[in-house]
Amino acid sequence: MSDDKHKRAGKYSHLPLSTSGPIDCAVKGTVLLNTPYFNRGSAHTLEERNEFNLTGLLPQRVQTLEQQVARAYEQYSTRPDDLAKNTFLTSLKEQNLVLYYKLLQDHLKEMFSVVYTPTEGEAIENFSRLFRRPEGCFLNIEDLDRVSHDLAQWGRPEDIDYIVVSDGEEILGIGDQGTGGILISVAKLVLTTLCAGIHPNRTLPVVLDCGTDNEKLLNDDLYLGLRQKRVRGEKYDKFVDNFIQAARTLFPKAYIHFEDFGLSNARRILETYRPKIPCFNDDVQGTGCVTLAAVMAALHVSKQKLSDVKIVIFGAGTAGVGIADQIRDAISDEKGVSKEDAAKQIWLIDRPGLLTTKTEGLSTAQQLYTKEEGEWDSKERSLLSVVQAVQPNVLIGTSTVPKAFTEDIVRAMAAHADRPIILPLSNPTRLHEAVPADLLRWTDGRALVATGSPFDPVRGPWGPDGADVEIDVAECNNSVVFPGIGLGAVLARATRVTDRMLVAAVRGLAALSPALRDDPTAPLLPGVDRVREVSVRVAREVVRAAVQEGVATEKSIPDTDFGDEGGDGEKARELDDWIREQMWDPVYRPMRRVEPAGASRYAKAELKVVGSLEKVEDKEARKEEVVEKEAGR
Ligand SMILES: NC(=O)C1=CN([C@@H]2O[C@H](COP(=O)(O)OP(=O)(O)OC[C@H]3O[C@@H](n4cnc5c(N)ncnc54)[C@H](O)[C@@H]3O)[C@@H](O)[C@H]2O)C=CC1
Ligand SMILES: CC(=O)C(=O)O
Numbered sequence: 001m002s003d004d005k006h007k008r009a010g011k012y013s014h015l016p017l018s019t020s021g022p023i024d025c026a027v028k029g030t031v032l033l034n035t036p037y038f039n040r041g042s043a044h045t046l047e048e049r050n051e052f053n054l055t056g057l058l059p060q061r062v063q064t065l066e067q068q069v070a071r072a073y074e075q076y077s078t079r080p081d082d083l084a085k086n087t088f089l090t091s092l093k094e095q096n097l098v099l100y101y102k103l104l105q106d107h108l109k110e111m112f113s114v115v116y117t118p119t120e121g122e123a124i125e126n127f128s129r130l131f132r133r134p135e136g137c138f139l140n141i142e143d144l145d146r147v148s149h150d151l152a153q154w155g156r157p158e159d160i161d162y163i164v165v166s167d168g169e170e171i172l173g174i175g176d177q178g179t180g181g182i183l184i185s186v187a188k189l190v191l192t193t194l195c196a197g198i199h200p201n202r203t204l205p206v207v208l209d210c211g212t213d214n215e216k217l218l219n220d221d222l223y224l225g226l227r228q229k230r231v232r233g234e235k236y237d238k239f240v241d242n243f244i245q246a247a248r249t250l251f252p253k254a255y256i257h258f259e260d261f262g263l264s265n266a267r268r269i270l271e272t273y274r275p276k277i278p279c280f281n282d283d284v285q286g287t288g289c290v291t292l293a294a295v296m297a298a299l300h301v302s303k304q305k306l307s308d309v310k311i312v313i314f315g316a317g318t319a320g321v322g323i324a325d326q327i328r329d330a331i332s333d334e335k336g337v338s339k340e341d342a343a344k345q346i347w348l349i350d351r352p353g354l355l356t357t358k359t360e361g362l363s364t365a366q367q368l369y370t371k372e373e374g375e376w377d378s379k380e381r382s383l384l385s386v387v388q389a390v391q392p393n394v395l396i397g398t399s400t401v402p403k404a405f406t407e408d409i410v411r412a413m414a415a416h417a418d419r420p421i422i423l424p425l426s427n428p429t430r431l432h433e434a435v436p437a438d439l440l441r442w443t444d445g446r447a448l449v450a451t452g453s454p455f456d457p458v459r460g461p462w463g464p465d466g467a468d469v470e471i472d473v474a475e476c477n478n479s480v481v482f483p484g485i486g487l488g489a490v491l492a493r494a495t496r497v498t499d500r501m502l503v504a505a506v507r508g509l510a511a512l513s514p515a516l517r518d519d520p521t522a523p524l525l526p527g528v529d530r531v532r533e534v535s536v537r538v539a540r541e542v543v544r545a546a547v548q549e550g551v552a553t554e555k556s557i558p559d560t561d562f563g564d565e566g567g568d569g570e571k572a573r574e575l576d577d578w579i580r581e582q583m584w585d586p587v588y589r590p591m592r593r594v595e596p597a598g599a600s601r602y603a604k605a606e607l608k609v610v611g612s613l614e615k616v617e618d619k620e621a622r623k624e625e626v627v628e629k630e631a632g633r
């Protein structure tokens with residue numbers, strides 16, 4: 001599809017974010033080669049070498065992108081472990097963006113877990129030891145008045161479509177990582193480009209450095225962030241607000257994605273800003289959407305309805321309550337009952353056990369799910385007791401407690417549920433509440449399983465007449481859905497991300513579940529090999545919902561007034577083409593030389609190459625440093 005897009009004269013190539021056609025470039029020589037967005041290394045054609053002053057800077061042989069990928073893969077393969085592979089990929093990204101994304105795209109299944117969870121978690125833990133070059137914007141809570149200035153280093157008003165921001169407090173299940181949290185913003189943005197074609201030069205990773213409560217980091221001389229306890233309260237809120245206001249002023253079109261904020265802040269911040277700006281919390285909403293889609297696919301297999309099942313969620317934090325809310329809203333829609341009534345089908349368990357009306361210190365969001373204390377007077381509130389008493393059909397883990405779903409618990413659940421739906425979602429892999437092989441073994445292959453990090457398929461004697469079968473286990477991670485939601489919101493230039501847009505995203509994702517094929521070994525969610533297809537479908541639904549909700553401001557959106565025709569209708573195809581045209585692909589497009597003066601209207605992009613600019617001493621060369629951004633041409 002993407003090759004076709006670049007060959008044909010795109011019907012939509014006039015679009016502001018169109019990604020077909022030539023790329024204008026106002027830099028040359030070593031500056032160009034040091035700019036990952038332009039550098040093609042050995043793949044620069046002879047014409048480009050002449051035109052952009054590259055002769056003498058490259059070996060003579062001109063290679064194809066495919067040859068470069070083969071070489072890079074060979075180098076990657078010699079790295080001794082996943083963390084070293086992750087570091088290798090980071091340096092490749094700093095050299096040649098197209099090659100980096102093409103390598104990832106061609107080896108997606110193998111490399112996904114290296115650039116994302118679990119290996120990215122390791123890279124984040126080792127941030128201060130592995131640090132080579134800054135990859136995003138570092139804001140300092142002790143410098144509240146400089147927030148706008150520091151953010152402005154990263155581009156001009158039209159430049160940024162997508163910001164991921166983290167305060168580093170609750171990273172990927174490994175807790176407080178302070179300023180190392182920049183790398184979760186970076187990694188989530190890599191996925192937006194890889195999975196949804198968000199333009200890599202139009203994104204901005206940000207970390208809000210508020211200090212850290214991680215003693216190991218505080219005692220580490222090499223730690224690169226503020227070496228002080230986390231600042232909380234009014235000053236923290238002011239910092240977040242300064243960031244939001246500055247981002248809105250500097251990049252008024254940008255969609256803001258919150259990632260891995262701590263429990264006490266994640267939802268509060270989301271609720272403060274959601275009614276005002278296009279923002280999204282991945283741990284609350286992304287996790288809620290992907291998990292609901294997995295549950296819906298599993299219910300298709302178990303031939304049940306959402307309104308008939310009972311759900312236990314173990315770990316009632318940011319992700320757990322986000323999931324509960326998404327499922328509750330879907331039940332309320334399906335049954336036509338209030339949210340309070342729908343919440344009766346969901347039981348939340350946290351450190352004190354089952355959350356009841358007497359449990360102290362609960363947030364408003366958790367309180368909606370509390371059960372009457374009286375009903376539980378004489379009962380144990382442990383996970384096992386709750387499972388025995390409630391007899392749930394669905395069990396979800398977002399607790400970071402490894403092996404919490406014990407054999408006793410799983411067998412107790414399977415005693416009542418024909419097809420127990422069990423989703424251990426805690427990351428990284430070592431913190432999963434159970435591993436798929438155990439869940440399937442304890443339930444004689446009846447469990448419908450999806451996990452937060454990737455697992456290999458499980459073999460067992462669960463086919464007809466005890467034949468061995470291999471069951472594919474879906475990765476139920478917000479990464480399946482947040483890129484498509486972001487793509488839809490960015491392309492629609494949505495002014496808000498509404499509940500209806502999220503419901504639409506779930507519908508789009510659920511429609512692509514392999515489990516709908518009625519193959520008993522199929523995973524509940526589409527795998528990474530289909531990420532782009534998933535993102536287009538999710539984005540399609542999000543754009544349509546944004547239009548229906550009246551929050552879409554982009555003028556070029558094609559007609560979205562069509563039924564749920566599964567992608568076959570002409571209007572649906574047209575909308576999909578409009579989306580695809582604006583998705584960035586890792587291909588070498590023709591380069592067009594523009595003079596720096598003529599390119600002045602593209603000057604807004606110059607700061608994107610700040611890393612390479614620093615290397616240029618020569619004043620004359622500095623004049624050449626104006627770099628075009630293809631979007632906004
Ligand atoms: N698969 C996915 O897409 C996602 C997975 N996650 C994972 O979910 C986990 C939780 O993440 P967040 O919700 O952001 O963290 P959080 O800190 O907000 O929530 C964790 C909750 O588990 C509770 N908990 C801890 N120990 C417990 C115990 N022994 N018994 C019962 N409850 C216990 C905590 O009190 C807290 O309420 C992490 O491992 C994270 O990586 C988070 C977001 C998305
Ligand atoms: C997947 C994700 O967002 C998390 O574990 O925090």
Ligand SMILES: [Mg+2]
Pocket residue numbers: 172259260282283
């Ligand atoms: Mg997260």
